[in-house]
Amino acid sequence: MTTTSDFESMGALVTGGASGIGAAVAAMLLARGARVAVLDRDTAGAPAGALAVEADVTDDDAVREAVDRAAAELGALHTVVSNAGIGSIGTVEDNADDEWTRVLDINVLGMVRTARHALPHLRRAAAARPGAVSITQTCSIAATAGLPQRALYSASKGAVLSLTLAMAADHVREGIRVNCVNPGTADTPWIGRLLGRADDPDAERAALNARQPLGRLVSADEVAAAIVYLASPAAASVTGTALAVDGGMQGLRLRPA
Numbered sequence: 001m002t003t004t005s006d007f008e009s010m011g012a013l014v015t016g017g018a019s020g021i022g023a024a025v026a027a028m029l030l031a032r033g034a035r036v037a038v039l040d041r042d043t044a045g046a047p048a049g050a051l052a053v054e055a056d057v058t059d060d061d062a063v064r065e066a067v068d069r070a071a072a073e074l075g076a077l078h079t080v081v082s083n084a085g086i087g088s089i090g091t092v093e094d095n096a097d098d099e100w101t102r103v104l105d106i107n108v109l110g111m112v113r114t115a116r117h118a119l120p121h122l123r124r125a126a127a128a129r130p131g132a133v134s135i136t137q138t139c140s141i142a143a144t145a146g147l148p149q150r151a152l153y154s155a156s157k158g159a160v161l162s163l164t165l166a167m168a169a170d171h172v173r174e175g176i177r178v179n180c181v182n183p184g185t186a187d188t189p190w191i192g193r194l195l196g197r198a199d200d201p202d203a204e205r206a207a208l209n210a211r212q213p214l215g216r217l218v219s220a221d222e223v224a225a226a227i228v229y230l231a232s233p234a235a236a237s238v239t240g241t242a243l244a245v246d247g248g249m250q251g252l253r254l255r256p257a
């Protein structure tokens with residue numbers, strides 16, 4: 001049974017943990033008893049009580065140092081939430097190679113680097129507490145839905161989905177579970193920035209809400225709750241899974257064909 005202190009004596013690292021979904025995850029893990037480190041390129045918004053480690057996920061040495069420091073200061077690393085990511089808008093004709101390289105470097109290689117440097121620590125933790133050790137990656141429904149104007153972003157999240165499944169297979173016998181969460185449109189500062197560029201942000205937000213099956217965006221806390229579940233000991237048998245938190249956006253067909 002899940003209790004409010006089910007992460008007691010566990011160490012957790014959250015990338016992109018200073019804003020939006022990552023900050024909600026870090027706060028929730030702290031509330032459930034974990035010792036938490038936030039890795040972010042701008043740690044100003046990291047929740048109180050978390051160890052803030054400034055690093056950019058595009059810098060392999062910086063990620064290694066940050067992960068090693070988090071493991072040392074937290075005492076051990078049981079939970080990695082690989083969440084740092086950026087958006088990109090456009091068709092394949094809109095973005096040149098340098099933009100593809102920039103976004104894939106953050107959204108895909110950032111998660112590869114985080115996992116690569118965390119795995120030795122996770123392996124040690126799993127030997128002592130099998131089932132309690134995991135990597136959870138923030139993917140997106142863009143990985144499997146054909147969203148317009150999101151060619152590069154969708155390709156990056158498609159790679160995150162495949163990476164999740166491959167890593168789950170590689171590490172299952174080591175007691176390390178690997179899953180991802182696929183948010184729909186989540187109400188975070190990211191969406192705030194997007195809406196801020198519209199001529200009429202309020203009308204744009206109303207239109208965005210109207211396009212959701214639930215009639216509203218999902219909240220950062222709702223996505224965080226799914227991530228925390230996948231990371232928790234209650235999910236000891238769950239690996240290689242993509243959990244959608246999208247208000248029904250992908251699965252539902254509200255009108256008959």
Ligand code: NAD
Nearest residue numbers: 016019020021040041056057084085140183185186188190
């Ligand atoms: P956000 O912009 O509020 O937070 C992202 C965090 O990642 C920020 O703190 C930022 O500083 C950090 N970050 C970005 N690039 C980094 C880098 N190179 N190195 C280190 N840190 C970096 O965004 P969010 O909406 O909370 O998004 C979090 C994750 O959720 C992303 O992976 C995103 O793709 C995914 N996601 C978001 C939505 C949505 O609608 N908000 C939907 C699907 C998936």
